[in-house]
Amino acid sequence: MSNAVTRARPGTGGRTSAVTMLIAAVGVVVTVALFAAGQRAWEYRSPASHLVLETVDACVAVLVSYLVYGRFRRSGSRQDLLLLQGFASLGLANACLALTLAQTEWVALLGLWLPPPLRVLGALLIAAAALLPRRSARSAWRRWLFAPLLGVVLVIVLVVLFQRENLPGSEQVAGGFRPPISSHGHPALLITQVVSLLAFAAAAVAFMVEARKRDDVLMRWLGPACALGALARANYLIFPASGPDWVYSGDVLRTGCYFLLLVGAGREISRYWGAQAEAAVAEDRRRVAREMHDGVLQELGYIRSELAAFASVDEERVGRIVASSDRALDEARQMLVALGRAGDEPLADALERAVEQIAERYGVALALELDASITADTEQRHALVRVAREAVLNAVRHGQAERIRVRLAQEGKSRLLEVTDDGTGFDPARRTSGRQGFGLTSMRERAEALPGVFRLESTPGDGTTVQVRW
Incomplete structure (x- = not known):
C-alpha cells in the first residue's frame, strides 16, 4: 500500500x-x-x-x-x-x-x-x-x-x-x-x-x-x-x-x-x-497493445498505402479492398483503445468515446443523450459498445447518414440503448448478405447475451433505428 x-x-x-x-x-x-x-x-x-x-x-x-x-x-x-x-x-x-x-x-x-x-x-x-x-x-x-x-x-x-x-x-x-x-x-x-x-x-x-x-x-x-x-x-x-x-x-x-x-x-x-x-492483467493488456501497435497496425497501414498503386488495374476491386482495409484498421484501433482503458470505465463514457471516434472520422453530426447513472458490468459494457459502434458504422457506410442520435436511458425497470440515423434505410425482410448481414446478426446475438432484447426498425428512404433493451 x-x-x-x-x-x-x-x-x-x-x-x-x-x-x-x-x-x-x-x-x-x-x-x-x-x-x-x-x-x-x-x-x-x-x-x-x-x-x-x-x-x-x-x-x-x-x-x-x-x-x-x-x-x-x-x-x-x-x-x-x-x-x-x-x-x-x-x-x-x-x-x-x-x-x-x-x-x-x-x-x-x-x-x-x-x-x-x-x-x-x-x-x-x-x-x-x-x-x-x-x-x-x-x-x-x-x-x-x-x-x-x-x-x-x-x-x-x-x-x-x-x-x-x-x-x-x-x-x-x-x-x-x-x-x-x-x-x-x-x-x-x-x-x-x-x-x-x-x-x-x-x-x-x-x-x-x-x-x-x-x-x-x-x-x-x-x-x-x-x-x-x-x-x-x-x-x-x-x-x-x-x-x-x-x-x-x-x-x-x-x-x-x-x-x-x-x-x-x-x-x-x-x-x-x-x-x-x-495489475498483472493490466500489464498484459499493455503488452498486447504494444505488440498490436507495432505489428498488426503497421502492416495494415502498409497494405492500405500500397493498394493505391493498383487502382488503374481494377479500380472497383481495389476500392473494395481499400474499404476492407479501412475497416480492419478501425477495428484494430478500437481494440488498442479498449486494451488501454481501465476495466471500470463508466458505460456512458465508453459509449461516447466509441461513437465519437467514428463520427469524427466520417464527418457526421452526432447527438448524444447518455444517462451517466446507468451501470453495466464489464461483459455487458463491451457488448453494448460493440452494438453501438456497429450501428453507427452501418449508418455511415451503408445508409449514408448525415446525422446520428445515440441515446442511453432508463425506462421503467429496463435500460435502453438506441441508435437512430437519417440515412437511406433498407428493408429488414430483404437483408443484404455479406458484411451488413453479419453485422446485424452479431448485434442481435450480443444483445440477447446480455440478456436483452434486440429490435431493428428501418424503412427505405426513412432511416434506421437500432434498440437494445436489457
Whole structure:
C-alpha cells in the first residue's frame, strides 16, 4: 500500500461507524446485564477452554502482525510500524500463558506477570497508530523493527526476576470470587486494565474517523475490534479473572476482538491479491497493445498505402479492398483503445468515446443523450459498445447518414440503448448478405447475451433505428 491517502468509497465510512457503535452498544448492554446478575451468572471453569481461547488469540495476533509487516514493507508508514509492534506485543502476551503451566516457580511467575504490561504496551501502540498523524517512518526501522519490543520484554523479565519475592503468585493475585470492583488483588493489575481500556476506546474512535477518510479495508475493521477490546477490559475490571482455570465474559469479548481482526486480515489479503491480479492483467493488456501497435497496425497501414498503386488495374476491386482495409484498421484501433482503458470505465463514457471516434472520422453530426447513472458490468459494457459502434458504422457506410442520435436511458425497470440515423434505410425482410448481414446478426446475438432484447426498425428512404433493451 502506498503512502498516499486514498479516499474512502461512498458509504464505507458510515458503515464502519454504524458497526462500531452497534458493537459498543451491544457490549455495554451485555456488561450491564452481567453486572446486575452478578459474576456467577456467567463463569465457566475449564482450563482447556481458557487455553484454547488464549491460543486462538495468540495465533490471530501473529497473523495480523505478519500482515501489517507486509503493509509496512510496502508503505514504510509510521502508522503501520506502530500497529505491527502493537499486535506483536498482544500476540506475545497471549503466548505467555504457556509459561504458567511450567513447574518451575519463577517461570510460572513470568507467565503471570509478563502478559499485563505487554497488553498495556500493545494497546498503547495501537492507540498511538490511530491518533498520530500518518507519516513515513525512518528507514532504519526496517532493520530494527522489534528492537524496542524486545528491550521492553527484557526489562520486564529482569524486574520480575529481581522482585519475585515481593510479587504475589496466582493464588494471591486473584483468590476466587470477589464482589465487582471491590478488590482486585494487586493494584498493578487494576492499573493495566484501566490504561488498556482507555487506549482501546481512544483507538476505536480514531479508527472510526480514519475509516471515513481512507479506503483501507483493515482500518475499517480495527474500529469495531478495538471497541470490543475496550469492552473486554471493562469486563475484566468488573469481573476480574480468578486465574487460568476460569473463562469469563472478558475472555469471550477479547476473543471476539481478535475474531474481527481475523476478518479484517482476510479482507485485506483478499483485496491485496485482487489488486495484484488486476495489475498483472493490466500489464498484459499493455503488452498486447504494444505488440498490436507495432505489428498488426503497421502492416495494415502498409497494405492500405500500397493498394493505391493498383487502382488503374481494377479500380472497383481495389476500392473494395481499400474499404476492407479501412475497416480492419478501425477495428484494430478500437481494440488498442479498449486494451488501454481501465476495466471500470463508466458505460456512458465508453459509449461516447466509441461513437465519437467514428463520427469524427466520417464527418457526421452526432447527438448524444447518455444517462451517466446507468451501470453495466464489464461483459455487458463491451457488448453494448460493440452494438453501438456497429450501428453507427452501418449508418455511415451503408445508409449514408448525415446525422446520428445515440441515446442511453432508463425506462421503467429496463435500460435502453438506441441508435437512430437519417440515412437511406433498407428493408429488414430483404437483408443484404455479406458484411451488413453479419453485422446485424452479431448485434442481435450480443444483445440477447446480455440478456436483452434486440429490435431493428428501418424503412427505405426513412432511416434506421437500432434498440437494445436489457
